[in-house]
Amino acid sequence: MIVRFVRLIARFFRGRDLNLHAAAVTFYSGIAVVPVALLVLRLAAALVGVGRVKHLAEPVLAAMPERMAAGAGVLLDAGAGMSWWFTFVALIPATLYGEGLRRALASLSGEPGGAAVGWRGRLLVLPLLACGPALVLILLVALGAPARHLHDGGWATLWAVVLSFLIVWLVLSPVLILVYRLIAPLRPGWPVTVVVGSFTAANISGFAHGFVLFWTLPLDLGAPFGGLDAVGATVAVGLWLYLFHLLTLVGYAATVQAHRMGLLRSAAQSTMLPN
Secondary structure, eight states, X not given: OHHHHHHHHHHHTTTSOHHHHHHHHHHXXXXXXXXXXXXXXXXXXXXXXXXXXXXXXHHHHHHSOHHHHHHHHHHHHHHHXXXXXXXXXXXXXXXXXXXXXXXHHHXXXXXXXXTTHHHHHHXXXXXXXXXXXXXXXXXXXXXXXXXXXXXXXXXXXXXXXXXXXXHHHHHHHHHHHHIIIIISSSOXXXXXXXXXXXXXXXXXXXXXXXXXXXXXXXXXXXXXXXTOHHHHHHHHHHHHHHHHHHHHHHHHXXXXXXXXXXXXXXXXXXXXXXX
């Protein structure tokens, strides 16, 4: 059964350039990811206050690698204290994420995108952005305890990592489920989307922790770029974003194929029933 399912997923990508689709979404995310983060942080600050958001983020920032924490801290300060005018302006590039996802998922599923595919993606991503502040606050509250024990060593560090993985997994699961059900033009049924979307979220959570680990390694990121560390860091972030989107697209393919398998099984069972 599992081997057959894997073969079906491989058949789904036959004739489709998965790497190109993942790169395309990564391009859109390169424009949208910072505005999305700023927008979500500003709305979270509007809900509970700037001071509260920064207080919740303190243990998480302290547990991050130094290079990563510096960038995250700048993003937090800029987003939480952003003016409402800048918040409105950030909404314009932030919705590009929805356009990129919609175009990639439509192309992969073979569904006709139509002339308005980009605008539909931009509009459909708005409910997901609206959920962002609540998800970020839940994530910061839940990660506080494991972040404080991450550097204790021994079993404490191990359990902190495991707990962090589980928390990120649970927070990412509704995001992936909504992407597959809300933004994708071909929408599989709820049961299969919940199961496969959650499994995909678990994989992305694992890679997200790998991303954090990556920044602890003593790598000279600027070496391939003439010593320009900022360029190397930007390229490294882009490569990790590419991996995250690759997993997202494979998860969508698995969801679609599992849905089609269910439909074929139901059709076969209905034909076997006596009239």
